Amino acid sequence: MIKITLKDGSVKEYPKGTPVIEITNDISRGLAKNALAAKLNGKKIDLQSPVNEDSTLEILTFDSEEGPDIYRHSTSHIMAQAVQHLFPGTKFGIGPAIADGFYYDFDAVENFSPDDLAKIEEEMAGIIRADLPFERLEVSRDEALKMFKKAGENYKVELINDLPEDAVISCYRQGDFVDLCAGPHVPSTGKIKSVKLMNLAGAYWRGSEKNKMLQRIYGTSFPKKSLLDEYIFRLEEAKKRDHRKLGAELDLFSVQDEGPGFPFFHPKGMILRNELENFWREEHKRSRYEEIRTPLILNRSLWEQSGHWDHYQENMYFTQIDDIDFAVKPMNCPGSILIYKSKLHSYRDLPIRLAELGLVHRHELSGTLHGLMRVRCFTQDDAHIFMLRSQVTEEIIGVIDLIDRFYKVFGFEYHVELSTKPEKAMGSDEIWDMAIDSLKKAMETRGMEYKINEGDGAFYGPKIDFHLRDCLGRTWQCGTIQLDFVMPEKFDLVYIGEDGQKHRPVMIHRVVFGSIERFIGILIEHFAGAFPIWLSPVQVKVLTVTDRGLEYAREIHDVMEQNGIRAEIDGRNEKIGYKIREAQLEKVPYMLVIGDREVDNKTAAVRKRGVGEKGNIGVSEFIEEVLEDIRLKR
RNA sequence: GCCGAUGUAGCUCAGUGGUAGAGCAGCGCACUCGUAAUGCGCAGGUCGUGAGUUCAAGUCUCAUCAUCGGCUCCA
Numbered sequence A: 001m002i003k004i005t006l007k008d009g010s011v012k013e014y015p016k017g018t019p020v021i022e023i024t025n026d027i028s029r030g031l032a033k034n035a036l037a038a039k040l041n042g043k044k045i046d047l048q049s050p051v052n053e054d055s056t057l058e059i060l061t062f063d064s065e066e067g068p069d070i071y072r073h074s075t076s077h078i079m080a081q082a083v084q085h086l087f088p089g090t091k092f093g094i095g096p097a098i099a100d101g102f103y104y105d106f107d108a109v110e111n112f113s114p115d116d117l118a119k120i121e122e123e124m125a126g127i128i129r130a131d132l133p134f135e136r137l138e139v140s141r142d143e144a145l146k147m148f149k150k151a152g153e154n155y156k157v158e159l160i161n162d163l164p165e166d167a168v169i170s171c172y173r174q175g176d177f178v179d180l181c182a183g184p185h186v187p188s189t190g191k192i193k194s195v196k197l198m199n200l201a202g203a204y205w206r207g208s209e210k211n212k213m214l215q216r217i218y219g220t221s222f223p224k225k226s227l228l229d230e231y232i233f234r235l236e237e238a239k240k241r242d243h244r245k246l247g248a249e250l251d252l253f254s255v256q257d258e259g260p261g262f263p264f265f266h267p268k269g270m271i272l273r274n275e276l277e278n279f280w281r282e283e284h285k286r287s288r289y290e291e292i293r294t295p296l297i298l299n300r301s302l303w304e305q306s307g308h309w310d311h312y313q314e315n316m317y318f319t320q321i322d323d324i325d326f327a328v329k330p331m332n333c334p335g336s337i338l339i340y341k342s343k344l345h346s347y348r349d350l351p352i353r354l355a356e357l358g359l360v361h362r363h364e365l366s367g368t369l370h371g372l373m374r375v376r377c378f379t380q381d382d383a384h385i386f387m388l389r390s391q392v393t394e395e396i397i398g399v400i401d402l403i404d405r406f407y408k409v410f411g412f413e414y415h416v417e418l419s420t421k422p423e424k425a426m427g428s429d430e431i432w433d434m435a436i437d438s439l440k441k442a443m444e445t446r447g448m449e450y451k452i453n454e455g456d457g458a459f460y461g462p463k464i465d466f467h468l469r470d471c472l473g474r475t476w477q478c479g480t481i482q483l484d485f486v487m488p489e490k491f492d493l494v495y496i497g498e499d500g501q502k503h504r505p506v507m508i509h510r511v512v513f514g515s516i517e518r519f520i521g522i523l524i525e526h527f528a529g530a531f532p533i534w535l536s537p538v539q540v541k542v543l544t545v546t547d548r549g550l551e552y553a554r555e556i557h558d559v560m561e562q563n564g565i566r567a568e569i570d571g572r573n574e575k576i577g578y579k580i581r582e583a584q585l586e587k588v589p590y591m592l593v594i595g596d597r598e599v600d601n602k603t604a605a606v607r608k609r610g611v612g613e614k615g616n617i618g619v620s621e622f623i624e625e626v627l628e629d630i631r632l633k634r
Numbered sequence B: 001g002c003c004g005a006u007g008u009a010g011c012u013c014a015g016u017g018g019u020a021g022a023g024c025a026g027c028g029c030a031c032u033c034g035u036a037a038u039g040c041g042c043a044g045g046u047c048g049u050g051a052g053u054u055c056a057a058g059u060c061u062c063a064u065c066a067u068c069g070g071c072u073c074c075a
Helices: A022-029 A028-034 A068-088 A116-127 A140-148 A154-162 A224-240 A243-247 A265-285 A300-306 A333-342 A389-412 A429-445 A488-491 A516-527 A549-560 A576-585 A596-601 A619-631
Strands: A002-006 A012-015 A037-040 A043-046 A055-062 A100-105 A136-138 A170-172 A176-178 A194-204 A215-221 A295-300 A316-323 A324-328 A352-361 A377-387 A411-417 A452-454 A463-469 A475-484 A506-515 A539-546 A568-570 A590-594 A603-608 A612-618
Touching: A012 A022, A012 A154, A022 A028, A022 A037, A022 A055, A022 A116, A043 A243, A043 A352, A068 A116, A068 A170, A068 A176, A068 A194, A068 A215, A100 A194, A116 A194, A136 A576, A140 A170, A140 A176, A154 A176, A194 A224, A224 A352, A243 A516, A265 A352, A265 A389, A265 A506, A265 A516, A295 A300, A295 A549, A300 A333, A300 A488, A316 A333, A316 A612, A333 A352, A333 A506, A377 A516, A389 A429, A389 A475, A389 A506, A411 A429, A411 A475, A429 A463, A429 A475, A475 A488, A475 A516, A488 A506, A506 A516, A539 A576, A549 A568, A549 A590, A549 A596, A549 A619, A568 A576, A576 A590, A590 A596, A590 A619, A596 A603, A596 A612, A603 A619, A612 A619
Parallel strands: A002 A055, A411 A452, A539 A568, A539 A590
Antiparallel strands: A002 A012, A037 A043, A037 A055, A100 A215, A136 A170, A170 A176, A194 A215, A295 A324, A316 A324, A352 A377, A377 A506, A411 A463, A463 A475, A475 A506, A590 A603, A603 A612
16 A cells, blocks of 8 residues: 555555546545646656555646646647648647647648638547547657657657657557657546637747748637636737727827838827836936937947947948948947046946937847837837946846836836846856856845846846736836946946056946837736826816807816816817717826806816716816826826 | 738728729718717728739739738847
8 A cells, every 4th residue: 555645735545556547536526527637746647647656646637737738738739630630741840838828830731721720620629529548658769769750750750869868758649649748648638628729820840940930820728618718808808908909099109111110109109108208217317327318320340349240230220421331229338338438437436327218229020020019119218337346236236126116106016037148148157157146146135036047148248137017917028137247348448446546347237118119018008008197198188068168178178287287178069978988988087077067166077087977076176186196106 | 031811991891803882080061969979961092012814903823012920039
């Protein structure tokens, strides 16, 4: 007999070699019905696996952390089987689970069409109905190679060859389909209930553009139709919030054929943008930054000196002036450095924090452009901090605090990631290690948790990235803090120390919004266009019931404008319901309805976005409330 | 850049080789109206662009541009 410790701490005894499924049945019928796989001593296994020693056992259902991945992974095998049935000769790439679903990459004889997805779904339904068991087969490396070579599965052969020496090579079979796979899988195809194939896309084998492009089918699956419906509903919600759609509807910005990746900001979008910049300037002044502005176009020699010529050329735009080569800036740092170098600095002056709302241009691949989120020119809310080595930790903490303050204003939560030395890097390992340690130290001092991204740093230094989470749970990289010992060296930056000698300062490059354009895109989607009042392009709309109210409406409109409130009058000859509907679609935070009653009592009937009618109120009282909301950025 | 799809009026879309359509928006007129769409009328398009096939092209072919979904890349 062996002892099995369950998740709740209870211990049960079973004969050695009892399959997990029997233990599960013994625990509870309900659990056995929902069980997908299990975790034995922390290792994920199939329900059919026998237990041979004293162990801790956790049964995984769809509701467990690992459940959905196992469920979707099994679904991807079913999809592959369906494709094999319908499109003989197709070779198979990989088919993992991803967040919210799965995909499988195929090298098919012919391209799939969107109509094929429906056919594949149908075939999958048949496989699911057949309730084929998933069988695990462990094979030797030679057997595996022989089997997949014979089948002409060259991608699988490549995968097997790349497996570590000591790896257990396993395959899973359901019916007539066998796939190389570590597992685990659900017990049988019948476990899969609601499947939807979402879309079709090209994807390079192993993610490298040097390799062949395979066809990827994305899909998802759920144990209940209601969960699938809910998921599809969420996707539709996200679509409704799409900043490209709302940006056009709310007349905030546009992207035109004449400028792919170069967004146009319309008057209302500019209000939003200027509010963000005003807030940014206030906060940076308070944190003792000085604002600068550097030119968009600078001489080639500068970019050679900074290393951008060698490390960033493929993303840069070039031009000539009087036969001399110039580049459009892809980053603001060299300009900022030139300002630092324009005079001699004492150690007493440091740290010097030079902030710049800098418009940068970067050549992005045409296929990647996306509204305001991925563009070819954008404004970084940049700053470069020149400081003593002894000031590094304190300055980094200062930036972390600043970023934290900003995101809280918008109600964003975030997590941070630390990126280390990339392949295309400048500077010695020693300098990099020192820089990475400084960033770690600052985060640890502040008690922050962080994830490490090996090899993901900028070419001149490691960085901390801030990923904020929007109301739909999606994450966006916005703020970054990059520590740089390399540029000061390249540009021979100095300050005069206490000893009267020249010393080398250290630099921080950092952004808070990241890109103002992208940040606006995120705000649009986060708030679904219903911005907090301090950002709303129109804060109050005054609606007249008849033109008898027009004069009084103008009066209160003027008072609001004098108080700095962005107000508009809708005095058109339309029914009040029509005007309300329109203002509602414009997502204006407050409407004031003006009819004969309001004119007579010198009040306004307030209608608040998301609340509805709030009753009548004196105009000055209303203005005070609105101003308070704006001031507190509610 | 690569794979796939799409491109018809300001917007959303219909139009399967034979005279370009609808709704909304716009403009005009009437209605002076109380919390999410008043009625009637008018105007609006070299069908993304360029070639080609055809007696005839929005519709078929090719090229090209842009957009969308991904890959890759990143703020």
